[in-house]
Amino acid sequence: MSNHDTEKQHITPYWVYGLILVILLACTFISVDVVHYDLKAWSVGIALGIACIKGTLVLAYFMHLKFDNVLFKILVAAVIMLFVSFILLTFVDYLYR
Amino acid sequence: MTTTIPYKSYLEPHGKYRGLLDWLTSTDHKRIGLMYMYAIGVFFMIGVLLGLLMRIELFSPGETIMGPQTYNGIFTVHGVIMIFMVVIPGLSAVFGNLFMPIMIGAKDVAFPKLNLFSWYIFICGAILAVLSQFTGNGPPDTGWTFYAPYSTQTGTNVIMAVTAAFVLGFSSILTGLNFIVTIHRMRAPGMTWFKMPLFPWALYSTAWIQLLATPIVGITLLMLIAERLFKIGFFDPALGGDPILFQHLFWIYSHPAVYVMILPAMGVITEIIPTFCQRKVFGYKAIALSSIAIAGVGYLVWGHHMFTSGMSFTARWVFSFLTFVVAVPSAIKVFSWVATMYKGSIALKTPFLYSVAFIFLFMIGGLTGLSLGSLATDVHVHDTAYVVAHFHYIIFGGMGFAFFAALHYWFPKMYGKMYNQRIADIAWLINFIGFNILYFPQFVLGLQGMPRRYFDYLPQFETGEILSTIGGFILFAGLIMMITNLINGYRKGEKALDNPWGGSTLEWTIPSPPPMENFDTPPVVSNEPYDYE
Amino acid sequence: MSDVAIKHDEHRDDIGAKLGMWLFIFTELLLFGGLFLVYAVYRNIYPEDFHLGALQLNVTLGTLNTIVLLVSSMTVAMSITAIQKGNSKLSMRLVLLTLLLACVFLVNKYFEWGAKFEHDLYPGSDLVLQFKRGSIIFFGLYFFMTGLHMFHVIVGMVVLMVLWFKLKNTTINKDDHVLLENGGLYWHLVDLIWIFLFPLLYLVT
Numbered sequence: 156m157s158n159h160d161t162e163k164q165h166i167t168p169y170w171v172y173g174l175i176l177v178i179l180l181a182c183t184f185i186s187v188d189v190v191h192y193d194l195k196a197w198s199v200g201i202a203l204g205i206a207c208i209k210g211t212l213v214l215a216y217f218m219h220l221k222f223d224n225v226l227f228k229i230l231v232a233a234v235i236m237l238f239v240s241f242i243l244l245t246f247v248d249y250l251y252r
Numbered sequence: 253m254t255t256t257i258p259y260k261s262y263l264e265p266h267g268k269y270r271g272l273l274d275w276l277t278s279t280d281h282k283r284i285g286l287m288y289m290y291a292i293g294v295f296f297m298i299g300v301l302l303g304l305l306m307r308i309e310l311f312s313p314g315e316t317i318m319g320p321q322t323y324n325g326i327f328t329v330h331g332v333i334m335i336f337m338v339v340i341p342g343l344s345a346v347f348g349n350l351f352m353p354i355m356i357g358a359k360d361v362a363f364p365k366l367n368l369f370s371w372y373i374f375i376c377g378a379i380l381a382v383l384s385q386f387t388g389n390g391p392p393d394t395g396w397t398f399y400a401p402y403s404t405q406t407g408t409n410v411i412m413a414v415t416a417a418f419v420l421g422f423s424s425i426l427t428g429l430n431f432i433v434t435i436h437r438m439r440a441p442g443m444t445w446f447k448m449p450l451f452p453w454a455l456y457s458t459a460w461i462q463l464l465a466t467p468i469v470g471i472t473l474l475m476l477i478a479e480r481l482f483k484i485g486f487f488d489p490a491l492g493g494d495p496i497l498f499q500h501l502f503w504i505y506s507h508p509a510v511y512v513m514i515l516p517a518m519g520v521i522t523e524i525i526p527t528f529c530q531r532k533v534f535g536y537k538a539i540a541l542s543s544i545a546i547a548g549v550g551y552l553v554w555g556h557h558m559f560t561s562g563m564s565f566t567a568r569w570v571f572s573f574l575t576f577v578v579a580v581p582s583a584i585k586v587f588s589w590v591a592t593m594y595k596g597s598i599a600l601k602t603p604f605l606y607s608v609a610f611i612f613l614f615m616i617g618g619l620t621g622l623s624l625g626s627l628a629t630d631v632h633v634h635d636t637a638y639v640v641a642h643f644h645y646i647i648f649g650g651m652g653f654a655f656f657a658a659l660h661y662w663f664p665k666m667y668g669k670m671y672n673q674r675i676a677d678i679a680w681l682i683n684f685i686g687f688n689i690l691y692f693p694q695f696v697l698g699l700q701g702m703p704r705r706y707f708d709y710l711p712q713f714e715t716g717e718i719l720s721t722i723g724g725f726i727l728f729a730g731l732i733m734m735i736t737n738l739i740n741g742y743r744k745g746e747k748a749l750d751n752p753w754g755g756s757t758l759e760w761t762i763p764s765p766p767p768m769e770n771f772d773t774p775p776v777v778s779n780e781p782y783d784y785e
Numbered sequence: 786m787s788d789v790a791i792k793h794d795e796h797r798d799d800i801g802a803k804l805g806m807w808l809f810i811f812t813e814l815l816l817f818g819g820l821f822l823v824y825a826v827y828r829n830i831y832p833e834d835f836h837l838g839a840l841q842l843n844v845t846l847g848t849l850n851t852i853v854l855l856v857s858s859m860t861v862a863m864s865i866t867a868i869q870k871g872n873s874k875l876s877m878r879l880v881l882l883t884l885l886l887a888c889v890f891l892v893n894k895y896f897e898w899g900a901k902f903e904h905d906l907y908p909g910s911d912l913v914l915q916f917k918r919g920s921i922i923f924f925g926l927y928f929f930m931t932g933l934h935m936f937h938v939i940v941g942m943v944v945l946m947v948l949w950f951k952l953k954n955t956t957i958n959k960d961d962h963v964l965l966e967n968g969g970l971y972w973h974l975v976d977l978i979w980i981f982l983f984p985l986l987y988l989v990t
C-alpha cells in the first residue's frame with residue numbers, strides 16, 4: 156500500500172486560489188501606491204511588511220503549507236529564523252562600526 | 253549462521269554491464285560509498301604529497317625547492333583538495349552512504365539515482381579543480397579561502413577553482429538532502445528517533461548544515477565570479493564594495509562546514525567506543541541532542557575568523573562569546589565517551605586505538621581552538637603557524653583519524669575480509685607519533701611569530717621547522733603502511749566474521765559483505781542501540 | 786509525525802518526495818538569502834544612492850511582471866486541483882497557460898534590460914563606473930539579482946514543459962501527482978523570490 160491512500164488528500168477549491176490572487180494583487184497595488192506618499196523611514200518597512208504578507212499567503216495557500224504535514228511548517232519556520240539570525244549577526248558588525 | 257547460506261553480495265556483478273561500468277551505473281548506496289572512498293583516497297594522497305612538498309620547502313630557510321609563487325599555488329590546491337574534496341565529503345559520503353541506510357534498517361537511501369548523480373557532480377567538481385591548475389594564467393594563489401579583494405584582482409586562474417568549489421558544494425547539498433529524507437522516512441519499523449544509532453544522528457545534523465550553509469557560499473562564489481567577469485564591484489572598495497562582507501559570507505558557510513567535517517567523526521567515535529567497551533553508551537540523548545545543538549549554534553559563530561579583519565568591536569565580543577557557547581556541546585561528547593569507557597571491558601583493537609587518538613588530538617585541537625576563539629589571544633596568533641597547527645589537529649587529528657578508525661572498524665563488513673591487525677596497530681603508532689611531531693612544533697612556532705602561508709622564515713625558527721618536516725615524513729610512512737596493510741587485507745586477508753567486534757547495531761546482524769538488498773526481511777527494531785547488558 | 790507511520794514501501798513515498806522538494810527549496814531560498822543579506826548591508830551603507838538608483842528602474846514594467854508571476858502562480862496551483870479532480874485536460878491547459886505567462890515575463894524582462902543597455906546602464910559600463918559608489922553597487926545588485934531570478938524562471942519553464950508531457954502520457958494522473966505538486970512548488974518559489982525582489986529593487990525610493 157502506498158502512503159497516500161492512508162493520508163486524506165486535501166483538495167483546494169479553485170475559488171480559494173482566485174481569492175488569494177485577488178488579495179495578492181491588491182497588496183501589490185497598495186505597495187506600489189504607497190511609494191508616492193512621503194513616509195520617510197517607514198516606506199521600506201511598509202514595502203517589506205506587505206511583501207511578507209504576500210510571501211506568507213503564497214507559502215500557506217499556493218504552496219499548500221497550511222494543509223500539509225506539520226513537519227514542513229516547522230522546517231520553513233526554522234529556515235526563516237536561521238536566515239534572520241544571519242542578518243542580525245551581520246548587522247551586529249555593520250551597525251556598530 | 254547466515255554466512256553459510258549462499259547469497260549475492262553487493263561486491264559481485266549485478267547490473268546489465270560488467271566490470272567498471274557495472275559500478276559506474278549502480279545506484280546501490282554501498283557501491284556509491286565505495287566509489288566515493290576510492291576517489292577521496294586518491295585526492296587525499298595527492299593532497300598529502302603536496303603537503304610534503306611544502307614541508308620540504310620549509311626544511312631550511314630561503315628557497316629550498318620552490319619559489320614563493322609556486323608555494324602560494326601549492327598551499328592553495330592543498331587547501332582546496334583537502335577541504336572541499338576530502339574532509340567535507342569524507343565521512344558522510346563514504347561511511348554515511350555505506351552504512352547509514354543499513355544502520356536504520358533501510359534498503360537504500362531515499363533517492364538512489366540522485367545519490368549516484370551527486371557522485372558524478374563530485375567528480376566533475378574534482379576535475380575542474382585539477383584543470384584550474386593547468387589552464388588559464390597559472391594556478392590560483394589565493395589560498396582556499398579566496399579572500400577578496402585579492403581574489404578579484406590576481407591574474408591567476410581563480411574563476412575555474414571557484415567554479416570547482418561551487419560544483420563540489422552542489423554535490424554536498426544533494427547528499428545532505430538525500431540523507432535527511434532517508435532518515436525521516438525510511439527508518440525500520442520500531443526504530444524511533446531515540447532508538448536510532450548515534451552515527452545516523454550525527455549524519456542527520458551534518459546534513460542540515462550541508463543543506464542550509466552551502467548555498468550561502470554558493471552565492472558568494474557566484475558573486476566573486478561575476479565581479480571578476482563584469483566588474484560588478486560587490487567586494488571592491490574602489491567600486492563601493494566591502495571586502496569584509498566577503499569574509500562574512502564566506503565564513504557563514506565555512507565555519508559550519510568545519511562541523512560538517514567533525515560531526516560525523518564524532519558519530520563514528522560514538523559507534524566504536526561502546527563496541528570495544530561492550531558497554532551501553534553513556535548519555536545517549538545528550539550525545540544525540542548535542543549534535544543538533546552543535547549544528548544549530550555552529551551557524552552563529554563565524555565571526556571568530558574575522559577578529560582582526562576590521563569588524564566592529566561589538567561584533568567581536570559577541571562572536572567570541574558565542575564561540576565559547578558552542579564548545580559546551582562538544583565537551584559533553586568528550587565526557588560521554590570517557591564515561592562510556594569507565595568500567596567497560598575494553599578491547600584494545602585498532603579501531604579503538606584510533607578512537608582514543610582521536611579524543612586526544614581533538615582535545616588539543618579543541619582547547620587551542622578556544623584560545624583562538626578568545627579575542628585577546630587571537631589577535632596575537634592570528635595567521636600564524638599556531639592556526640595551522642590548530643586546524644590540522646582538528647581536521648586531520650580529528651576527522652582524519654576518525655576516518656581511519658571507521659575504515660578499520662567497518663573494513664571487515666565492507667569487504668568480508670580482515671586485515672592484519674598487528675601491522676595495523678604499528679601503523680597507528682607511527683601515524684600518531686608522526687602527526688604530533690609534524691604539527692606540535694607549529695604551535696610553538698606560531699606563538700613565536702612564524703606567519704602562515706610563507707615559503708621562507710627567519711633562522712630562529714629553523715629547529716621547529718626541521719622537526720616538523722621530519723614528523724611529516726614519519727606520518728607519511730605510517731600512512732603508506734596503513735594503506736598497504738588494508739590493500740593486502742582486501743586481497744588476501746582471512747575471511748571476516750559477520751560480527752567480528754561484537755557490535756550491536758544493525759549492520760552487524762547481516763552477512764559480511766552485505767547482500768545487495770541489505771536485509772532479507774525488513775528488520776523490526778524493539779530495543780535501544782548499544783544494549784550490551 | 787513521521788515517527789508513527791514509517792512504511793517500507795517499494796512503490797512510492799509521496800511525503801518523502803515532497804520533503805525532498807522542500808529541502809531543495811530551502812537551498813534556493815538561502816542562495817537568494819545570501820543576496821538579500823548583501824543588499825541589506827549595502828542599502829544600510831548607501832541609502833541615498835540606492836534611492837537614486839531605484840528611480841532609474843521602470844516601476845510599470847516591474848509591476849506588470851509582478852502581476853504576471855502572481856497569476857502564473859495561481860494557474861499552476863489550480864492545475865493541481867484539476868488533476869486531483871481527475872480533469873487532466875484542464876490541468877494540462879493550466880500548465881500551458883503558466884508556461885505562456887512565464888514567456889510574457891521573459892519578454893517583459895527583455896525589454897526592461899534592453900532599455901537599460903541602451904542607456905549604457907549595465908555593470909562595468911563607462912557610464913555606471915562614473916556613478917557614486919552606492920549606485921554602482923545598486924546596479925550590480927539589480928542585474929545580478931534579476932539575472933539569477935531570470936535563470937530560475939528559465940529552469941522553471943523547462944520543469945513546466947516536462948510536467949506537461951508527463952500529464953500528457955498520464956505519468957501524472959489523479960492518483961499519482963506528486964511530481965506536479967513538486968514542480969508547482971518550484972514555480973511558486975520563483976514567484977516568492979520575486980515578491981521580495983520587486984519592492985527591494987523598484988520601490989525603495
Ligand code: HEM
Nearest residue numbers: 300303304306327331334339395396647648704705706724
Ligand atoms: C601529511 C599530511 C599533511 C601535511 C604535511 C600538511 C602540511 C601543510 C602545510 C605545510 C600547510 C601550509 C601552511 C602555510 O604555509 O600556511 C598546510 C595548509 C593547510 N592544510 Fe595541510 N597538511 C597535511 C594534511 C592535511 C589534511 C589532512 C588537511 C585537511 C583535512 C589539511 C588541510 C590544510 C588546510 C585547509 C591548509 C590551509 C591552506 C591555506 O592556507 O590556504 N592538511 N598543510
Ligand SMILES: [Cu+2]
Nearest residue numbers: 507554556557
Ligand atoms: Cu570557525
